[in-house]
Amino acid sequence: MTTPFGTRLADAVAARGPLCVGLDPHRELLLEWGLTDDVDGLRRFTDLVVEALAGHVAVLKPQLAFYERHGSRGMAVLEDAVAWARAAGALVLLDAKRGDIGSTMAGYADYLRPGHPLAVDALTVSPYLGPDSLEPARRTAEQCGGGLFVLARTSNPDAATFQSALVGERSVAQTVVDTVGRWNAPGRLVGDPASDPASFADQQGRWGAFTGSHGVVVGATLAELDVDLSGLRGPVLAPGLGAQGGSVADLRRLFGDRAVVPSVSRDVLRAGADVAALRAAADRWTAELTA
Numbered sequence: 001m002t003t004p005f006g007t008r009l010a011d012a013v014a015a016r017g018p019l020c021v022g023l024d025p026h027r028e029l030l031l032e033w034g035l036t037d038d039v040d041g042l043r044r045f046t047d048l049v050v051e052a053l054a055g056h057v058a059v060l061k062p063q064l065a066f067y068e069r070h071g072s073r074g075m076a077v078l079e080d081a082v083a084w085a086r087a088a089g090a091l092v093l094l095d096a097k098r099g100d101i102g103s104t105m106a107g108y109a110d111y112l113r114p115g116h117p118l119a120v121d122a123l124t125v126s127p128y129l130g131p132d133s134l135e136p137a138r139r140t141a142e143q144c145g146g147g148l149f150v151l152a153r154t155s156n157p158d159a160a161t162f163q164s165a166l167v168g169e170r171s172v173a174q175t176v177v178d179t180v181g182r183w184n185a186p187g188r189l190v191g192d193p194a195s196d197p198a199s200f201a202d203q204q205g206r207w208g209a210f211t212g213s214h215g216v217v218v219g220a221t222l223a224e225l226d227v228d229l230s231g232l233r234g235p236v237l238a239p240g241l242g243a244q245g246g247s248v249a250d251l252r253r254l255f256g257d258r259a260v261v262p263s264v265s266r267d268v269l270r271a272g273a274d275v276a277a278l279r280a281a282a283d284r285w286t287a288e289l290t291a
């Protein structure tokens, strides 16, 4: 059986630091890199980032939108790159932000199956259709040793409009966190944390052998942390660093020593079409994050 995603993620973070770099090849970025906004430019961009960073940072996070916009040939670029990146030791988190019901949700979750042409380690999902709508994805993830990151408190300025709205006494965001915390509950984790008090402590939210496979997305841009993450037992994906204004100081203020995967796209990619420069940009973030 595949090692659960949470364990593989904790190992990758221990080996390479916690940074996740997003592959966001939007039109302006391709042009800035001196590339064309077409499939050739997309392939060159993707190959350079994978060569620079697969196996160098903990996680690569391709943004599916920027591959879909080039049609089936764009998807082929991504399929090749993901297979290469995983073979080179990268964990790949597909940023798809999918959410639907029943068999449709199960169809999206097939990205986590090893036989899928675009098989990945983890997937971002949207809980907008209700927390139980994600259950088919959770089941697939459990079967395949994959991970899910559920949007809880996102980094965009108007995120609180929906996410801070109350459902009974809890906010929508808190309901999401509590759902994911149940997915990561001790009975569902591999091993027996009760026999190992030190590892049990890790379930409270720090990296460790029992890091849960499912996480939530909470932006590094929040003025204050308005969700209680103490029952999450899994990782937080924290986008919003650099281009959106978030800093490493914000991460420390918001999340302390909890298991966080800070995600940066533009602030690394602006290094341009140069393997060494991309690696240096990622290394600067890793150095600051692990200082």
Ligand SMILES: O=C(O)c1cc(=O)[nH]c(=O)n1[C@@H]1O[C@H](COP(=O)(O)O)[C@@H](O)[C@H]1O
Residues within 6 Å of the ligand: 022, 024, 063, 095, 124, 153, 154, 155, 156, 217, 218, 219, 239, 240, 241, 242, 243, 244, 263, 264, 265, 266, 267
């Ligand atoms: O799921 C995400 O990665 C994500 C969640 C969120 O709350 N905010 C957010 O910006 N992102 C993604 O992060 C990427 C932008 O990162 P930057 O270029 O570093 O700002 C895009 O692919 C967004 O979809």
